[in-house]
Amino acid sequence: MSLKTQITDDMKAAMRAKESGKLxxxxxxxxxxxxxxxxxxIELDDVQTVAVVEKMxxxxxxxxxxxxxxxxxxLADIEKAELAVLSSYMPAGLSDEEIAAEVQAAVAASGAAGPQDMGKVMGILKPKLAGRADMTAVSAQVKKALAGA
Incomplete structure (x- = not known):
């Protein structure tokens, strides 16, 4: 089932259950x-839908x-409640070890020699990790890996 279909089904369920905040x-x-x-x-696919949710x-x-x-x-409490609902549509996150392994693989695959090659490495990682990892943390790990390269 696509993510958009799941969201629509959840909307119907929230209507039936009269969960106004979630709805x-x-x-x-x-x-x-x-x-x-x-x-x-365009018609958004799951990756693009995840990007929309991630931005929200x-x-x-x-x-x-x-x-x-x-x-x-x-107002912060209202936003936190919305954040909880939004987070339920994100794919399972990767652990720090899994992210580190992906970074090392991308550095090796791109042949990056130093910090100037960060764009190459991030270009490989972004499609793989979008929605599954905080790209700011990924970027920090890439910088760290390339500084030692």
Whole structure:
């Protein structure tokens, strides 16, 4: 079953169960998916759908930080609830060891000789790890690996 189908089915289930918070978040996901499909005139596949959800997760994390810094715990709690629903649609994350192994394999495959080759390595890793790992952490590991190269 595709991720979009799963999200739609979850929306129907949330409607039946009268889970208003979850339903609102799922509707936001569907609206964002449809907006991208209309803007780009394409049908999103699972990888692109995960990218949409990942972007929404990043926005929620930024909002939580801002609301907590501003003393608005009530709004931060709403964002945290949305974050929990959004996170349920992400594929299982990779462990640090798995990420490190992927980084080493990508460095070897690209023939990277130093920090100047970071773009080559990230170009290999991004499609493999998108949605399964925090790309900021991956980037840090790549820098560390290339600094020692």
């Amino acid at each position: 609102a978040t799922i509707r936001l996901i569907i609206a964002e998916i449809k907006r991208r499909e209309v803007d780009e005139r 997760i990043k926005q929620r994390k930024d909002s939580i930080t801002q609301f907590e810094a501003g003393g608005r715990q009530d």
